[in-house]
Amino acid sequence: MFLPAGSQDEIGKRLISRSKAYEIFGNVTANRNYKQISTPVVEYATTFTNQYAGMELQNMLKWFNRDGEIEVLRPDWTTAIARALVNQHPSQLKWSYQGSVFRSDKAGMESRQAGVEIVHTSSFLGESECLLTAVNYLDELEINDYLIELGHTGIFDELTSHLNLTDSELEKLREAMHDKRRDEVYQIAITNGHEEVANELTQLVDAFGSIDVIEKYEDLWRDQEILLGILKHMKQLAVLLQELGVPDVLVDLGRVKNLPYYCGIMFRGFIRSNGNTCFSGGRYDKLYEQFDESISAVGLAFDVDVLADNLIIENDRQKICIVASEQSHAFAEKLRTSFDNAIVDIQYNLTDEDRFDKVLEVIEEHNEYKVVER
């Protein structure tokens, strides 16, 4: 029997690491007053493909139900949770979730996530809490060599508001910014607007780096109230992270949204040693507009598979084997309870002694069981 490309059976360390990542996530979020939520793995496609969520149907695992409606395996947590939270009492502000998402454009199709969503909370408090939850969680996982990147959708929106672009031209410009394709950014902007904005957008492609980048742009945009407000907001978050000892905080003023529902701050965490993205998220108030709700909402999702791959599991528990028999099995089972912190296995015929730190044998003498160490 064969497995589809990207799928794999999993045993041992990877599963232990993933369980540990989920367990620590549960503890961290419970300690920070998050309430757990879960949504069904099967949803209607329209939950994710409507104009507010804007996801591509082609990347979802889908089928027609008996009524001819398209159903999908959950491709995204945030959108599903937004649907679910509309029916929840607004007094609960902080939510956490964990489970799989399914996308046909990703190797293996299934990926494991854990994340948080914060609603009805003032902008800075919600965003800070998201980021500090991430810092707390990575700290508990003992993952220390990471980088947090901050971006903001408002910068691109504000600069392009001065250009007379059609929706498709704006999308092309957004894609060119997303790919940091300077020549095309300039070309689109100059054809449809004025040179000053074209130059500004082109320079923005390279506007990423330490917090100094914000300071440079504070000077450049000193007369632009909206942009200055965005920079102030980003700087506040960056300083907060630095004060909490985050090893590397990076800002990318040229970052644009990759999902249509982002509207404001965007953040992402990278593992420095291998470049993997370990979490991403941001503000998405607009996602709730589909439910005629005006809600402040921000969240982030951790890639549990990436985190699990970076965990160091130190198995310092002693491994003991008790060699018993059908008759002495009950005695051996009682004996097992006397080893508090050890991994204890019971076998009748031990073939591979090397796998254990200690081997004990139950033997019968004068109608009594006795334990001897091999």
Next chain:
Amino acid sequence: MKPCIALTKGRIEKQFLEFFQSLNYDIEPLINKGRKLRVETDDFQFVFAKGVDVTTYVEHGIADLGIVGEDILAEFQPDVYNLLPLPFGNCRMALAVEEGKEWPERKRCIASKYTNITKAFFKEKGESVDIVKLEGSVELAPILGLADGIVDIVETGNTLKENGLIVKESFMEFSARCIANRSSLKIKRDLLAPVIEALQKGVAVK
């Protein structure tokens, strides 16, 4: 740690090395590399691969930067930063047909290595076509009756001419490009910024 650059083997490799040398980088170990596919200089690690594999190595973060034809990027749409055009590898994408042969008034069949580009091109025109995927010598397809036309890159047009084909429509212009891994550009920014800046300056001079 040295930046790793993936280079497209063949003509792009040769043109890039000339360009790189003009920016005062030492390319001596690369010229005499023989059949080695991985070469280290004082400043960089280089790997040599086919164009589409260059994008794969960069996308997966094995290489930090890549030098690749834009036709490959347009066809395969890898998830990488597409930083800047380089002053070589210029060509265009064209629909070519057999000279003197009538363009049929039925659903047409097009042969190409670039099936995604071909599909997008005819979709934009609002025309349904059948596409036959070929791996090379695409010019043969109309001559041997496999297809009504081809979509392929054209540099000078000599290959088309020698095989009795003419350009019916040109629709994209390409050059070689420098691409970057999305994480590397951020995490190794101090390491990569000088070389990207040097490439940019070199492009501006040309």
